[in-house]
Amino acid sequence: MKCPFCGEADSKVIDSRPAEDGNSIRRRRQCNACQKRFTTYEKVETIPLIVIKKDNNREPYDRQKIASGIIRSCHKRPISADQINKLVDEIETEIFNREEREIPAQDIGEVVMNRLKDLDAVAYVRFASVYREFKDVNTFMDEIKKILK
Template identity: 75%
Template sequence: MKCPFCSSENTRVIDSRPADDNNSIRRRRLCDECGKRFTTYEKVETIPLIVIKKDNNREQYDRTKIEAGILRACHKRPISVNRINQLIDDVETEIFNREEKEIPSSVIGEIVMDKLKDLEAVAYVRFASVYREFKDVNTFMNELKKILDK
C-alpha cells in the first residue's frame, strides 16, 4: 500500500478491525519512510452478474426470480423449506462459480432443472413444463418418459 503523504511503498499494518458496517476491514497503517499513520478500508470486490434473457435483453441477476420459480414448482410437494433453500443456494453457487460476467437465462434454467431432478420428480416436471414451454401433451409425455427411463 502506497503512503498518501510521501508515496513510499514501505508501509505496514499496525491494527485491523471490522469497520462499522461489518462489510469491510479498517486497517491502520504506518509508513516506514515518513513515520505518518493513515487508515485504509478493505472491501470484497463483487462483480455484478448480468443475465441474458431469451429475447437478448440483459438484466442484473436476481436471486428472488430463481426462488419464485422453484417455490412454484415445489408448491404442495413434500419438500422441506430447508431443502428448497439448500437447492437455491446450490444453484446460486454453481452460477457464481462459473466466474462469468454474463450468463444466459437458459443456462440458469438447465442448472435449476438438473438440481430439481435430483430433489423431486413432480417439482422437476412442473418447472420443466413452464421453462421448456411444453406446447402439447406429447412434449409433456416425452419429458416424463426421460424421467421414467432413469
C-alpha cells in the same frame, strides 16, 4: 445497521458465528436505543452478474426469481423451506463459480432443472413444463419418459 424495531442506526454486535451455509456470518445485534435484539447476515459481495434473456435483453441477476420459480414448482410437495433455500444456494454457487459476468437465462434454467430432478420428479416436471414451454401433451409425455428411463 438500523434496528428493525425502532429504526435507530446504532447497534452493537453481541455474537458472531459462521452461518449454517458456511458462506456467510450470522451476527446477533442489540439496539443501543431500545435494547431489542435482532439477527443480521454478512455475505461476501460477488461480481455483478447479468442475465441474458431469450429476447437478448439484459437484466441484473436476481436470486429471488430462481427461488420463486422453485417454490411454485414445489407447491404442495413434501419439500421444506430449508431444502429450497439449500437448493437455491447450490444453484447460485454453481452459477457464480463459472466466474462469468454474463450468463444466458437458459443456462440458469438448465442448472435449476438438473438440481430439481434430483430433489423431486414432480417439481422437476412442473418447472420443465414452464421453462421448456411445452406446447402439447406429447412434449410433456416425452419429458416424463426421460425421467422414467
